[in-house]
Amino acid sequence: MNYLFSYPRSGNSYFRYIVEFLSKRPTLDCFGVADKSLNDLYKFDDSVNDKEPILRKVHKFGDLSVATKNDSVVLIIRDFIECFESNVKRGVSDSFEAIAKQMLDNIVWFHNFTGNKMIVYYEDMKDESKIRDILSEVCIFLNIPNNQIDSFIENLEYHRGKSLEGYAKINSQFTGNSNKNHKQDLSIEEIHRRISVVENMNNEIFNIYLRRYQ
Numbered sequence: 001m002n003y004l005f006s007y008p009r010s011g012n013s014y015f016r017y018i019v020e021f022l023s024k025r026p027t028l029d030c031f032g033v034a035d036k037s038l039n040d041l042y043k044f045d046d047s048v049n050d051k052e053p054i055l056r057k058v059h060k061f062g063d064l065s066v067a068t069k070n071d072s073v074v075l076i077i078r079d080f081i082e083c084f085e086s087n088v089k090r091g092v093s094d095s096f097e098a099i100a101k102q103m104l105d106n107i108v109w110f111h112n113f114t115g116n117k118m119i120v121y122y123e124d125m126k127d128e129s130k131i132r133d134i135l136s137e138v139c140i141f142l143n144i145p146n147n148q149i150d151s152f153i154e155n156l157e158y159h160r161g162k163s164l165e166g167y168a169k170i171n172s173q174f175t176g177n178s179n180k181n182h183k184q185d186l187s188i189e190e191i192h193r194r195i196s197v198v199e200n201m202n203n204e205i206f207n208i209y210l211r212r213y214q
Helices: 012-023 061-066 081-088 096-112 133-140 149-154 157-168 188-201 202-211
Strands: 001-007 055-058 071-079 117-119
Touching: 001 012, 001 061, 012 071, 012 133, 012 157, 055 157, 061 096, 071 096, 071 133, 081 096, 081 188, 081 202, 096 188, 096 202, 117 133, 117 149, 117 202, 133 149, 188 202
Parallel strands: 001 055, 001 071, 071 117
Antiparallel strands: none
C-alpha cells in the first residue's frame, strides 16, 4: 500500500486531488473514516471509484504501524508556523509546542522508515516553477503514467479552484483562502521563538527537513 503521511492542514487534500487526477484511481481517507475518494466531491472522472485505491492518507505515525518496508510513504511537510496557525483557525486548541512535537514525531518516524519514501513540500506544490517536476516525481514514485501531466499544468488554475471548492465542502472552517500568510500576523520575536522551539526539540531533524523555514 502507498501511504500519504502529513499533519492536518499540510496540503494532503490537494495532493490527493493531484494523484486521483493523474492516476484515475481513488485515494482513501484516514483509518476509521469512510472510504470515499475525493472524486466523490470533484467528479472529474466517473470511472475513478471503480478502480483499486492507490494510496491512503494518515495523520499519525501510530497508524503506520501496519506499514512494511515493501510499502511506500509520501510525507508532506508544510511550514510548521503556518500549519499551526491554520489549525488554530479551525478550532484546534493545542499549544504550539504540543503540535510541534506531534509534527516532529511524524517526521522522525518517516526519517527512520526503511521502505520507499518521498518528501513533498507544501510550498513547492503551490510554486508554478516547480509543479511539473513534482508531478513527474510523483508519477515515477507511485508508478503512474505521466500522460496527464500536461493537461493538469495547462489547466492549473482550474484544478486549484476545483480542489479548494471540494475542500470547502468537507471543512466548514475553511475560508476559501489557501494563500493566507499567517506569519504576517505575528511579531518577528514570536516567529523566532517558535523556530527556536522546534530547533531545540530535535536539532537533527530540523536541520535535515525544516531548515528552509528558518
